Structure formats: structure tokens, C-alpha cells
Amino acid sequence: MIKVKTVSFKRTDYDLPRFMMDAVEKIADHFSVPRDKRYVTDFLMIFKRSKHWKAEKLKQDLEIWKNKFTRDYSDRVKLSKIIVDSFIQCKTKEEIDELRGALLEAVLIGAKGGFKGIDSRSEMSRGWGARVYLQKGAEGVKYNCTEHREANCSNRSTVDYGEWDSRHGQFYECKVSPEGIGCKEVRYMEFLKSQLESHEISHEIFFVCAESRLNVKVRLEEYKLSPLYKPLGREDISSMLA
Structure with a gap:
């Protein structure tokens, strides 16, 4: 046999804060649906851009990122809101970096079918x-x-x-x-x-x-x-x- x-x-x-868990779920489900190549490529640049974000300048950094990411693309507003709403709750550089790591995992979960279960x-x-x-x-x-x-x-x-x-x-x-x-x-x-x-x-x-x-x-x-x-x-x- x-x-x-x-x-x-x-x-x-x-051990993730609730707002990070929420962000993972939303991002994973967002990317469980195939997206345009340019859309995906531009979004993934957030990991590079957010490397130097700091808590004391976070609102300004997020505004710059959002304006660049959504310029001429109305279909990107929903995703940008998820990002802004989650990052703005970070109080320290450590939390910013923890959220960056969680979002990378969320993207992978999305590619593998989404958050459900x-x-x-x-x-x-x-x-x-x-x-x-x-x-x-x-x-x-x-x-x-x-x-x-x-x-x-x-x-x-x-x-x-x-x-x-x-x-x-x-x-x-x-x-x-x-x-x-x-x-x-x-x-x-x-x-x-x-x-x-x-x-x-x-x-x-x-x-x-x-x-x-x-x-x-x-x-x-x-x-x-x-x-x-x-x-x-x-x-x-x-x-x-x-």
C-alpha cells in the first residue's frame, strides 16, 4: 500500500496590530484578481519608496506617494486609500517596517488566491x-x-x-x-x-x-x-x- x-x-x-491585519486582508484580496502589468509594477515600487519613510514625516511621504501612484489613473484610488489608511496609523519607524513586511506577505497571499481561510x-x-x-x-x-x-x-x-x-x-x-x-x-x-x-x-x-x-x-x-x-x-x- x-x-x-x-x-x-x-x-x-x-502578534500583528489589528490595523496591519486589516491591511493584509484587504491587499491580499485586492491582488487575488489579476491586474494590469503596469499597475502591478508601479505598486510594487512602494517597497522601495517606503524604505526611508519616517513616522514624523509620514503624512507628507504618503501624500507624495499617492499623488504619483494615482496620477492619471482613477482605478488606483481604492488601492491607494488602503495603503494610506494603514500606514498613517504607524507611530514608529519599527511599525512602518513591520507593515512593509506584512504587505509583501499580503501580495504573495493575493497571488496565491487571496485571504479567505x-x-x-x-x-x-x-x-x-x-x-x-x-x-x-x-x-x-x-x-x-x-x-x-x-x-x-x-x-x-x-x-x-x-x-x-x-x-x-x-x-x-x-x-x-x-x-x-x-x-x-x-x-x-x-x-x-x-x-x-x-x-x-x-x-x-x-x-x-x-x-x-x-x-x-x-x-x-x-x-x-x-x-x-x-x-x-x-x-x-x-x-x-x-
């Missing part, structure tokens, strides 16, 4: 900020760091996004910038891969950033992750959404 392979996800990351405490075939469960295991995949190679090393037990179609799994780590890919993310993904391989589960592991694929690839090569771990850049995200 052929042993049935199973992978499921359960959301455990519930992704924010669930029950086990699902899609997951966001979710623990991965293999072969009905009770504990899920948890990486406990013992080496502490870098200052930011720590335990990790979730993927930013994952999905399972009953035969093949895809697992994603999202960082706005490739520099954000650090020891903690790398070691967890390496551990996850080892667990998937030990259960002979077909899979792919991706690192997604809002910069060029080349920049992501270079970062992965620094950690000797190529070619088993796949880079996805801004151009790939654009193709997924359009």
Missing part, C-alpha cells in the same frame, strides 16, 4: 505565519537554535506562507530586502527541508524579496543555499499578479 503524504498548516503568529487556527492546506505539520504529527516543525552563530539567532516555528496540493508543497520566506534574510530564517528553512526530505515529501522552498531576483540570488549564495532554495524577486512577483 502506498503511504499517503500529508502536510498542513496552522496559523500561530498573532488563510487566517485560521485550524489545520489548513494553506498557511500564513503558520506552523507546518507533517504526516499528522502533533508538534509540527520547530527549529530550536543551539549554535547561536549570530546575535539574532533564535528558535523558529513558522513559515511566512505555505501551501500543499496533496502531492507537492511550497514554502516561502518573505523579506522586503535580501539583507533581511539572516541566520534564523536560513536555519529554519534548512531544518524544514531536512524534515520534508526525511518524510519523502515533494517540495520547493522559496525566499521572496521586493528587489530584483539577482539580488535575492546573491544573498542565498552567501549562505550557500543555491540552487536547492529558490530566489523570487520583484519581477517574479509582478508576473504572479498580472
Whole structure:
């Protein structure tokens, strides 16, 4: 008898402020519908432009971005309102950067079908900020760091996004910038891969950033992750959404 392979996800990351959760849901559902290539390309530039936004100048920065993004495009007003309404609630630079990261995950969720069902405490075939469960295991995949190679090393037990179609799994780590890919993310993904391989589960592991694929690839090569771990850049995200 052929042993049935199973992978499921359960959301455990519930530390985002409510306004960020709302923004993720709205952006994910917005981009669950294919959009014009130019529309997508122009929107993705927000990750570059928002890099230097500061809380004390946020209203001005948002106004400049909105005017540029919506100029001559009335169909962009709805999306610009979601962005402005969410960012304007950030009180610190740390919150701005946290929202930027959440919006990148939202865009990926949108490309993968939208928000419905992704924010669930029950086990699902899609997951966001979710623990991965293999072969009905009770504990899920948890990486406990013992080496502490870098200052930011720590335990990790979730993927930013994952999905399972009953035969093949895809697992994603999202960082706005490739520099954000650090020891903690790398070691967890390496551990996850080892667990998937030990259960002979077909899979792919991706690192997604809002910069060029080349920049992501270079970062992965620094950690000797190529070619088993796949880079996805801004151009790939654009193709997924359009």
C-alpha cells in the first residue's frame, strides 16, 4: 500500500496590530484578481519608496506617494486609500517596517488566491505565519537554535506562507530586502527541508524579496543555499499578479 503524504498548516503568529491585519486582508484580496502589468509594477515600487519613510514625516511621504501612484489613473484610488489608511496609523519607524513586511506577505497571499481561510487556527492546506505539520504529527516543525552563530539567532516555528496540493508543497520566506534574510530564517528553512526530505515529501522552498531576483540570488549564495532554495524577486512577483 502506498503511504499517503500529508502536510498542513496552522496559523500561530498573532502578534500583528489589528490595523496591519486589516491591511493584509484587504491587499491580499485586492491582488487575488489579476491586474494590469503596469499597475502591478508601479505598486510594487512602494517597497522601495517606503524604505526611508519616517513616522514624523509620514503624512507628507504618503501624500507624495499617492499623488504619483494615482496620477492619471482613477482605478488606483481604492488601492491607494488602503495603503494610506494603514500606514498613517504607524507611530514608529519599527511599525512602518513591520507593515512593509506584512504587505509583501499580503501580495504573495493575493497571488496565491487571496485571504479567505488563510487566517485560521485550524489545520489548513494553506498557511500564513503558520506552523507546518507533517504526516499528522502533533508538534509540527520547530527549529530550536543551539549554535547561536549570530546575535539574532533564535528558535523558529513558522513559515511566512505555505501551501500543499496533496502531492507537492511550497514554502516561502518573505523579506522586503535580501539583507533581511539572516541566520534564523536560513536555519529554519534548512531544518524544514531536512524534515520534508526525511518524510519523502515533494517540495520547493522559496525566499521572496521586493528587489530584483539577482539580488535575492546573491544573498542565498552567501549562505550557500543555491540552487536547492529558490530566489523570487520583484519581477517574479509582478508576473504572479498580472
